Amino acid sequence: MRIYSVGGAVRDQLLGLPVKDRDHVVVGSTPEAMVSLGYRPVGKDFPVFLHPETHEEYALARTERKTGKGYKGFQVYADPDVTLEQDLARRDLTINAIAEDEHGELIDPYHGIADLKARVLRHVSFAFSEDPVRILRAARFAARFKEFHVADETMVLMRQMVEDGEVDALVPERVWQELAKGLMEQKPSRMFEVLRACGALKRIVPELDRLFGVPQTAKYHPEVDTGVHVMMVIDYAAAAGFSLPVRFAALTHDLGKGTTPAEILPRHIGHEERSVALLKPLIQRLRVPNDCKELALLTARFHGKVHQVEAMRAATLLRFLQETDALRQPGRFRNFLHACEADARGRTGFEQQPLPHFQSLLDILEVVMRVDAGVIASTQSNPEAIKDAVFAARVAAMEQVFKFPLGNKPVE
Structure with missing residues (x-):
């Protein structure tokens, strides 16, 4: 039995980056032998084991044969x-197909070290084309290693995979998993640049x-597109350094601009409502988790209105806080402002x-939340008047601290 460190740990070590998780491949062993040594089996589709002490993953060397469309259409040997x-040959990119033995010697049959030096993302073999997830992974690595570029021959192969319908076989959970990881990388735009270039984004x-290609008013958007x-x-x-929900909200806040009638361009009247309408089925299709879903919908609906708050009177601004549910979910409201900040500065x-x-x-939200609605309710004999009394008390508290419309200095 021979054990090698493989994949990301070796790659990141060669790049001088921190190594987070180590994966290992085991050559010359069997599941029974691994279990007898105390390794715990965890693999469902192929033999993977956890080390009894370090809990790092150890997978038996394997080959794969394509049997159907999608990333699950494989027979593992x-x-x-x-x-x-043979095990390294089934991996996606050459930079991920480098192994290191127990003595620190590198095994690099597919020239991954040369591609690391050249800053190239290149497929190991034609087997890359058998798994559409690899398109997403290549795009994600472009976002992580922003100075790397996808090799021309790999881009050609990815385009062919898209034309052959391989991407259409991707399951929603896996698409979301890779997109979410890519959004959390160093330069997320690189991921979408690669996906567009090969036709997968469409x-x-x-x-x-x-x-892309839809114009905006140059006065407010000098980048136009x-x-x-x-x-x-x-x-x-x-x-x-914003969170995943903020980044997803930033990604999807302007979807409605893609359906703006041509005759009113470059203006985008009503794009917020159209964004929400497009976002709902997208979220359902990709099975986006609730925290990302809720913030994205909130941002799509209200990101334009947040820039109007300086002109609002106290009562109007309080209604805006109520519309965004800021009083009940102040943390989400803060994330909403982060997404709006990215929109304004992007x-x-x-x-x-x-x-x-x-x-x-x-600051205003903090003032409003200090108003004790329970105390006010206890002073009202008519239950129907409670809501109006609480609203009035909150407006009064706001006006004690701030001048309205906003933009004026706070009351001394």
Whole structure:
């Protein structure tokens, strides 16, 4: 039995990056032998085991044979006679097909080290084309390693996979998993750039793909192209370290601009409502988790209105806080403002734009939440008057601290 460290751990070590998780491939062993040594079996589709002490993953060397469409259409063969080179051949990219033995010697049959030096994402073999998830993974690695580029021959292969309908066999959970990981990478726009270049974006998220080439008013959007704007927005969100729900909301906030009638371009009247209408089926299709879903819908509906708060009177602003459910979910409201910040600053020349009204909104929310609705309710004999009394008390509290419309200095 011979054990090798493989994949991301070896790659990141060679790049001088922190190594988080180590995966291992075991050559010359059987499931029975692994169990006898104390390894715990966890693999469902192929033999994978957890080390009894470190709990790192150890997979038996295996080969795969394509039997159907999609990433599950494979027959796996794991046997002691499978070689390390055969196991590495089934991996996606050459930079992920480097192994290291127990003595620190590198085994690199597919020239991954050379591609690391050249900053190239290249497929190991034609087997890449048998698994459509690999298109998503290649795009995600482009977002993680922003100085790397996809090899020309790999892009050609990915385009062919899209034309052959392989991408259409992707299951929603796997698409969301890879998109979510890509959004959390260093430069998320690179992922969508690669997906567009091979034609996959049009198949998996057509609502996003159609934004490219749609013009906006140059006065407010010097970058003009709506798709370019959205890419700037998600890259700003990534640079700011915002959470996944914020980044997904940033990605989907302007979907309605892709269906703006041509005769009113470059204006986008009513795009917020159209964005919500497009977002709902997209969320359902990709089975997006609730935290991302709720924030994305909130942002799509209200991201335009948040920039109008400086002109609002106290009562109007309080209604806005109620519409966004800020009083019951202040944490989500803060994330909503983060997504709006990314939208405002994800524009050419606006990257450092001051947004003082965002902090004012948080300060006002804090003032409103200090009003004790229970005490006010106890003073009302008519239950129907409680709502109006609480609303009036909150407006009065706001006006004691701030001048309205906003933009004026707080009351001294």
